[in-house]
Amino acid sequence: MKFQLLSEDRESNARTGRIETARGAIDTPIFMPVGTAGSVKSISPDELEVLGAQIVLANTYHLCLRPGDERVARLGGLHKFMGWERPILTDSGGFQVFSLARINKIEEEGVKFQSHIDGSRRLLSPETAVAIQRNLGSDIMMCFDECTPYPVTYEYASESVKRTIRWAERSKEASKGSGQALFGIVQGSVFTDLREMCLENLVRIGFDGYAIGSLSVGESKEQMLEVMNRLAPLLPTGAPRYVMGVGTPEDLVEGVRAGIDMFDCVMPTRNARNGTLFTYRGVLNIKNSAYADDPDPIDSECGCYTCRRFSRAYLRHLYICRELLSYRLNTIHNLYFYLDLMAQMRAAIGAGNFTGWREGFYDRIGPGG
Amino acid sequence: MKFQLLSEDRESNARTGRIETARGAIDTPIFMPVGTAGSVKSISPDELEVLGAQIVLANTYHLCLRPGDERVARLGGLHKFMGWERPILTDSGGFQVFSLARINKIEEEGVKFQSHIDGSRRLLSPETAVAIQRNLGSDIMMCFDECTPYPVTYEYASESVKRTIRWAERSKEASKGSGQALFGIVQGSVFTDLREMCLENLVRIGFDGYAIGSLSVGESKEQMLEVMNRLAPLLPTGAPRYVMGVGTPEDLVEGVRAGIDMFDCVMPTRNARNGTLFTYRGVLNIKNSAYADDPDPIDSECGCYTCRRFSRAYLRHLYICRELLSYRLNTIHNLYFYLDLMAQMRAAIGAGNFTGWREGFYDRIGPGG
Numbered sequence: 001m002k003f004q005l006l007s008e009d010r011e012s013n014a015r016t017g018r019i020e021t022a023r024g025a026i027d028t029p030i031f032m033p034v035g036t037a038g039s040v041k042s043i044s045p046d047e048l049e050v051l052g053a054q055i056v057l058a059n060t061y062h063l064c065l066r067p068g069d070e071r072v073a074r075l076g077g078l079h080k081f082m083g084w085e086r087p088i089l090t091d092s093g094g095f096q097v098f099s100l101a102r103i104n105k106i107e108e109e110g111v112k113f114q115s116h117i118d119g120s121r122r123l124l125s126p127e128t129a130v131a132i133q134r135n136l137g138s139d140i141m142m143c144f145d146e147c148t149p150y151p152v153t154y155e156y157a158s159e160s161v162k163r164t165i166r167w168a169e170r171s172k173e174a175s176k177g178s179g180q181a182l183f184g185i186v187q188g189s190v191f192t193d194l195r196e197m198c199l200e201n202l203v204r205i206g207f208d209g210y211a212i213g214s215l216s217v218g219e220s221k222e223q224m225l226e227v228m229n230r231l232a233p234l235l236p237t238g239a240p241r242y243v244m245g246v247g248t249p250e251d252l253v254e255g256v257r258a259g260i261d262m263f264d265c266v267m268p269t270r271n272a273r274n275g276t277l278f279t280y281r282g283v284l285n286i287k288n289s290a291y292a293d294d295p296d297p298i299d300s301e302c303g304c305y306t307c308r309r310f311s312r313a314y315l316r317h318l319y320i321c322r323e324l325l326s327y328r329l330n331t332i333h334n335l336y337f338y339l340d341l342m343a344q345m346r347a348a349i350g351a352g353n354f355t356g357w358r359e360g361f362y363d364r365i366g367p368g369g
Numbered sequence: 370m371k372f373q374l375l376s377e378d379r380e381s382n383a384r385t386g387r388i389e390t391a392r393g394a395i396d397t398p399i400f401m402p403v404g405t406a407g408s409v410k411s412i413s414p415d416e417l418e419v420l421g422a423q424i425v426l427a428n429t430y431h432l433c434l435r436p437g438d439e440r441v442a443r444l445g446g447l448h449k450f451m452g453w454e455r456p457i458l459t460d461s462g463g464f465q466v467f468s469l470a471r472i473n474k475i476e477e478e479g480v481k482f483q484s485h486i487d488g489s490r491r492l493l494s495p496e497t498a499v500a501i502q503r504n505l506g507s508d509i510m511m512c513f514d515e516c517t518p519y520p521v522t523y524e525y526a527s528e529s530v531k532r533t534i535r536w537a538e539r540s541k542e543a544s545k546g547s548g549q550a551l552f553g554i555v556q557g558s559v560f561t562d563l564r565e566m567c568l569e570n571l572v573r574i575g576f577d578g579y580a581i582g583s584l585s586v587g588e589s590k591e592q593m594l595e596v597m598n599r600l601a602p603l604l605p606t607g608a609p610r611y612v613m614g615v616g617t618p619e620d621l622v623e624g625v626r627a628g629i630d631m632f633d634c635v636m637p638t639r640n641a642r643n644g645t646l647f648t649y650r651g652v653l654n655i656k657n658s659a660y661a662d663d664p665d666p667i668d669s670e671c672g673c674y675t676c677r678r679f680s681r682a683y684l685r686h687l688y689i690c691r692e693l694l695s696y697r698l699n700t701i702h703n704l705y706f707y708l709d710l711m712a713q714m715r716a717a718i719g720a721g722n723f724t725g726w727r728e729g730f731y732d733r734i735g736p737g738g
Contacts, residue, residue, distance in 0.1 A: 037686070037690045037692060038683070038686065039687060039690075039692045039693075039694045041692065041693050041694070042693035042694060042697070043694070044674075044694065044697075044698075045678070046674075066686065066689060066690055067661065067682070067685075067686040067689075071661065071662060071682070074662060075662070075664055075680065075682050075683075076664070081680070081682070081683055081686075082683065083678045083679055083683070292436065292440065293440060293443060293444070295444055295445070305413075305415075309414070309452045310452055311444065311450070313436070313440070313444050313450070314407070314444075314450055314451065314452070316436075317406070317407065317435065317436040317450075318408060320435060320436075321406045321408075321435055323406060323408045323410065324408075324410050324411035324693060324696055324697065325408045325410070325411060325412070325413065327693055328411075328413075328693065328697070329413075
């Protein structure tokens with residue numbers, strides 16, 4: 001994996017770049033749709049291509065439980081399994097094991113937990129998390145980390161972040177010879193000194209990219225932005241910078257402004273399934289009875305398949321009837337919006353007009369998104 | 370609507386034809402995917418086109434409850450509403466009102482019932498059923514009929530079929546000036562003389578096509594085939610013949626052999642969502658653990674999107690995880706199979722080889738399908 005910085009904004013830390021992988025290039029800043037269990041919910045790989053997705057994220061935790069990473073390896077790897085030939089980033093399972101599973105013990109070796117599906121006892125450690133990601137054959141792997149809860153004491157966060165650094169060293173060791181890129185994850189909760197200490201140590205170990213973890217986990221929006229704005233410029237310039245699990249359209253704009261290159265979040269896909277649709281004029285809830293007779297598309301300026309073909313009235317009807325097509329048409333629209341938002345930002349940065357673009361974005365989207 | 374008979378088999382009653390409508394031609398014999406509430410579940414109109422669907426069926430009962438037929442009319446009709454430009458056949462609501470709603474009273478005027486969705490009190494009669502179908506703007510409407518239950522006494526079936534004939538006269542009257550075709554429905558349960566009496570009366574009234582109703586409602590397979598084989602050749606030669614709500618692949622083959630031109634059934638779509646997949650070598654249940662490591666497609670000779678792109682192992686994984694993509698990929702396969710089956714039969718009849726084709730079909734599919 002190679003990363004090339006293409007342009008830098010003069011008035012902010014925003015930047016464009018290009019990640020080259022054996023499975024194709026990724027223009028940054030980029031949003032990665034989430035394909036939890038090897039499928040971006042309701043969407044086919046062909047639709048993802050038409051939407052212009054350049055990379056998707058898949059979850060180590062979910063895939064190691066079902067269908068099992070060794071099975072995926074036997075079947076030729078995750079790309080072949082899910083019919084997606086472009087790059088895949090796999091997370092380390094850290095976030096899910098702390099949010100979904102029943103944790104039995106966090107030890108130096110790793111995390112002992114019980115599957116949320118069948119209760120089976122498992123161990124996720126730097127070595128097993130990397131082994132799973134090697135079996136999946138992703139293009140970018142993530143170090144196994146402890147996702148610090150929020151709120152957390154300084155003492156716990158300090159112990160946790162030191163363990164995450166030791167786990168990062170072991171993750172790197174385990175990744176050797178895989179031919180897959182490996183990103184380190186900066187932890188430390190809302191404590192600036194811990195975050196910076198973690199970052200310094202990760203840079204010392206050396207990774208292909210650097211991520212900020214445990215944001216959007218309960219802290220205030222101000223705290224999140226503070227960590228992002230303070231930390232992003234400190235991440236190495238010559239490597240991709242990734243904020244995990246963030247966020248709203250506004251969060252992406254602020255993340256890009258802070259100098260972040262990569263994002264993932266379930267928000268566009270999950271909200272689509274709940275009938276919440278994103279537009280440049282704010283969000284729209286399709287179940288609202290105001291749309292029952294509305295012949296217009298979600299957004300008349302949107303170029304997605306859903307907006308080109310269907311009315312709000314039809315989309316509301318599908319949602320109310322819980323028709324399967326509802327989830328899909330809504331997901332297509334929201335992913336198109338997120339990917340278009342990133343493309344607009346890349347173009348604005350490239351044209352030296354990110355600040356003006358950002359002002360226009362907030363003017364259009366209005367207060368409170 | 371015009372119907373042209375193109376070829377007739379010498380060894381059976383099988384035939385090919387063409388129905389011309391303002392929205393395009395339909396080659397018969399044809400299978401109509403069911404789009405209950407204005408959506409063939411999980412499938413987009415574009416996918417239906419790629420699958421080669423020439424006509425879809427939509428349900429009067431469901432659409433009059435949600436989103437309401439007057440609303441659909443205000444929005445430009447059902448074709449525009451659901452984004453499907455090819456022909457649509459709407460049923461009369463008869464079957465659903467007797468199977469889904471709480472019936473309050475069957476009177477000469479019509480059927481008083483309570484909606485299964487919100488309990489609201491409604492009347493479905495020849496006049497209201499046709500008015501709803503006029504609002505929907507379908508290409509082919511169906512007369513309002515009483516779907517006789519099974520088992521039923523001769524006395525009840527006799528009273529019921531006479532009422533259905535009177536309702537057919539009123540349906541025809543209500544349809545005048547609509548520019549939409551109207552089909553009559555032959556009732557009479559398993560009683561041959563009642564079926565024949567009904568047919569004679571419908572022909573006397575005169576319709577654009579003739580359907581056989583209340584088959585596959587609980588009677589034995591032998592009884593169903595007996596009614597179909599006896600009745601189909603008696604239906605007018607110069608109009609399309611339609612068996613409603615039937616059936617399995619074998620039922621379609623036997624229906625075509627009996628001289629039927631049109632079929633609809635939820636089986637391919639509903640079974641897809643239950644993981645039951647049709648092939649020319651019999652059915653396959655994708656949740657079977659035998660497929661967990663199977664790299665082959667559902668059917669290596671099938672040309673559908675699902676078979677060209679995905680393994681049984683992936684499809685099983687999606688099904689087990691209840692991924693939304695599972696329903697859709699399975700539905701694409703099953704509809705492709707049903708539509709391909711009809712295309713094979715049309716080609717065989719046209720080539721004068723239907724009997725040979727049918728023998729080959731049963732040889733391949735094996736005993737018990």
